[in-house]
Amino acid sequence: xxxxxxxxxxxxxxxxxxxxxxxxxxxxxxxxxxxxxxxxxxxxxxxxxxxxxxxxxxxxxxxxxxxxxxxxxxxxxxxxxxxxxxxxxxxxxxxxxxxxxxxxxxxxxxxxxx
Amino acid sequence: xxxxxxxxxxxxxxxxxxxxxxxxxxxxxxxxxxxxxxxxxxxxxxxxxxxxxxxxxxxxxxxxxxxxxxxxxxxxxxxxxxxxxxxxxxxxxxxxxxxxxxxxxxxxxxxxxx
Numbered sequence: 669x670x671x672x673x674x675x676x677x678x679x680x681x682x683x684x685x686x687x688x689x690x691x692x693x694x695x696x697x698x699x700x701x702x703x704x705x706x707x708x709x710x711x712x713x714x715x716x717x718x719x720x721x722x723x724x725x726x727x728x729x730x731x732x733x734x735x736x737x738x739x740x741x742x743x744x745x746x747x748x749x750x751x752x753x754x755x756x757x758x759x760x761x762x763x764x765x766x767x768x769x770x771x772x773x774x775x776x777x778x779x780x781x782x
Numbered sequence: 783x784x785x786x787x788x789x790x791x792x793x794x795x796x797x798x799x800x801x802x803x804x805x806x807x808x809x810x811x812x813x814x815x816x817x818x819x820x821x822x823x824x825x826x827x828x829x830x831x832x833x834x835x836x837x838x839x840x841x842x843x844x845x846x847x848x849x850x851x852x853x854x855x856x857x858x859x860x861x862x863x864x865x866x867x868x869x870x871x872x873x874x875x876x877x878x879x880x881x882x883x884x885x886x887x888x889x890x891x892x893x894x895x896x
Contacts, residue, residue, distance in 0.1 A: 699880055711886040759825050766880035773825025
């Protein structure tokens with residue numbers, strides 16, 4: 669299996685622009701997680717899905733952030749409008765049955781908002 | 783308030799010696815703990831975990847110790863190898879499932895010198 673796939677790997681955009689990050693989970697995994705890593709806050713869970721349904725979005729920082737999972741093999745995290753403080757590395761992870769010890773992370777998308 | 787803390791941002795060890803990485807937590811509801819390893823430009827990978835019903839868990843060169851009364855856990859790597867050089871994150875949850883929030887420490891960068 670190719671593992672969790674994220675695109676793009678790097679994104680540079682200007683403040684106010686819309687940014688869309690993409691994730692393809694491991695086939696057969698029924699949980700998908702979006703994380704953000706920053707110097708100030710470390711690694712934090714933003715939202716997770718079970719069987720394509722958002723379960724807990726309490727970590728989503730603001731209404732500017734939204735996530736969707738239209739099918740079992742694709743998810744997006746959108747920031748609209750983007751701000752410089754959104755600059756971070758965003759990780760997607762997937763898991764079978766939701767166990768933390770069965771969670772596999774993608775390589776991340778490094779977002780820079782100028 | 784940081785519920786999971788890794789007070790040493792970095793650690794340098796000679797190849798073949800023991801590496802000890804430490805982690806403290808404050809939330810008494812945490813009963814499942816994990817260590818992740820992260821190489822540059824990659825996502826974290828699960829390394830080893832421990833449930834609060836145990837005080838030790840071993841997997842090859844990696845051993846995690848849990849001291850519930852002190853709210854402290856440590857990861858021992860013996861013997862350390864240059865390939866172990868990475869950032870190590872401890873994480874804690876009230877259970878090994880996505881229904882319980884996973885909280886990460888800030889990470890410790892381990893450098894193993896040949």
